[in-house]
Amino acid sequence: MTNLNTKKIPSWCPGCYNFQILAGVKKVIEAKIKAGQKKEDFMVVSGIGCHGKILDYINLNGIHTLHGRVLPTCLGMKVGNPNLTVLGFSGDGDAYAEGMEHLIHAARYNSDFKYFVHNNQVFALTVGQPTPTTEIGFKDKTTPLGVKFPPINPIKLMLASGATFVARVFADVGQIEFVLKEALKHKGFAFIEVLQPCIIFHKDEGYQDKVYSLDKVGHDKSNFEAAWKKAQEFDYNAVEKIPLGIFYQTQKPVLEEQFEQLVELKKKGIGWKNVKR
């Protein structure tokens, strides 16, 4: 049986929701490998923050890269070899602060990799400072006067930027499995936000009582206006209701299909490394 465990004992806090994300991702990849995909076909890229340790706990190739640079690294891997399955993992600081410019362009480029944002609405590994998705009024040692600025809404940002797959799930094994399977079926960039409350610095403010499934209420994920409307229900500030699932999915040209050089690599099932000149 395929096992993607490493020798490393996770250093996340006991009970951290990151364990749920890790378990969900591993289950899906292990099943893919069992079904015949090669282990070497997968690449994992993680950024800086608690989430970034995920590569230490998954025995796949990849890189634990710098803060904010997960997206261009994933893009470079797909351009380097379009046949690889590339999974990117970021935190909310990584995705929405340090690497914000890459996020908007990743939606534009539509390269065929899958991107998880572990959004705990706080810089946890640096002991609790506010991020761009922290609610107004949040206080910590660095911000004793409280957060003054409204959080950004990543779902709206991704919809506006032209992303072809926009989803939000809660950090739960089953939900991660579901959304990753769907994202892998999708051709193009998949944006997946995971609500992952930090049990130390940004506790679950009753999120689990407020969430509901878009699928169950008959949301039409091919309808952009409906997706936009649903995206506005949760502004990351006041918690009333939080829709989960796939907000929007559409087909647009994929980066790797727009360059004949890359189409050729895909056809031959190789990366640049094995191009004979």
Next chain:
Amino acid sequence: MRVNILFGGKAGQGANVLTEVMGKALVKQGYYVFYSRDYQSLIRGGHNFNVLTFSEVPVHSNDKAIDILVQLDENTTKIHKKDLKKNGISLVGHTENMYYAGALFKIFGLDFRILETELKALGKKFEENIQEATKGWEDTKTNMQITKVEGKKIRFLDGSQAIADSAIKSGLDIYYAYPMTPATTVLSELAGKQIANNFLTLQLENEISVINAAIGSAITGARAMIGTSGGGFDLMTESLSLAGMIDIPLVIYLSQRPGPATGVATYTAQEDLNTARCSGHGDFPRLLVAPGDIKESEELTNQAFYFAEKYKIPSIIINDKHLGESYYTETESPTMLKIKKLTPLARHSGNETDKDGLTTSDPEIVKKNVDERMAKIELMEKDMKKFETFKIYGNKNSKNLIVFWGSTKGAIIDAMGNLDCRALQILYLEPFPTEIKNELLKAQNLILVENNKKGQLGELIAEKTGIFFNDKNKILKYDGRAFDCDELQKEIKGMLK
């Protein structure tokens, strides 16, 4: 014979095409040609000019004193008339560029049919151009007859083409860049050749994305190269440190222009030696090479790929606007290595990791990792001895030694002529060829020539050898312009012992 022609006009008037047509025609007549481009950061209007120098012996620079002044507008007259030699030729009164091509062909007594061929090769506006050229031909008299020089096969290209071609020959797979003068010429050069040579060029949202995408591609085993100028390089440096830590190859083209900040965006300087050598946090190995002409651009680009792949390090080729965007004639072919791809798929991390690629803070492993990384430098120092890491020119027995790096080579070599001096060019700046100390010690009079204010190479030499340059013996130019041969010669003469 050394003839300097200045072509001046507003941006958009076609001084560039005119210079190129004349350059190519003269090269075909067997002449050595060098031309540089002086242009402002604007698209239409302003004042742009090119200076073309040709001779039957090799030329690599222009002179300040002009033999023929081609004036496409009044501004050219106002600005450059003072530099026209007493017996120089003033071509003025017309605004159409090819009028002057006809005039120059007549002056040199060249066959008009050669010009016709060059104009046809432009592929557009032929009728209009030939009409103008005919007028220029008819209006002018021959008074500087030149004859065809036989027997040489001369290549005519700028430094950017040399670097791009060498990258292709070195097995380039992907070139990422964000536009920035003067590095963009390499991007456009490569972009135009990507289909025919089966590689890819990709412009991304900024330089940070560019270097990280290249790191991503390199991890998959692709041969990646990136290009930028000083400001863009600054943005890349955090990731340069990452590239220096993990075991992947990466080639960086850094083309300098005057700084700090935006500086003089379309001009030339050698101000980024320190940043190229020292940037990036932490200790890590890198290669830094500086070509001074076309052949060196080709060979050092190839060697940059060689070291990057073999030692899995970032290799930086430092160049500038002057060499990158000036046209040179080259008669020799470069020596190129074939470089195998050696990078396996693996786990990488910006954190210190153990043998399984897992994050660690164990002091023994941390120390071992640092030692292993830095041991690459020693291996590179040994390996680089098989290449020319520095070169010596001129009178072997002279007590005068001019020391330089990069694009100042052209003006220095031309200016040395029959003067009693030697010159030392340093091509490898990191790792540094400390053997040059012997050459420095042999000389009694050291002269430093650099295109910057601080004398950055001088500082580097002092750091590595303990030998300092006397402030009175530094020829430093930092007005955004390259050295002119005649003016530099005067300065060198004044310092010889």
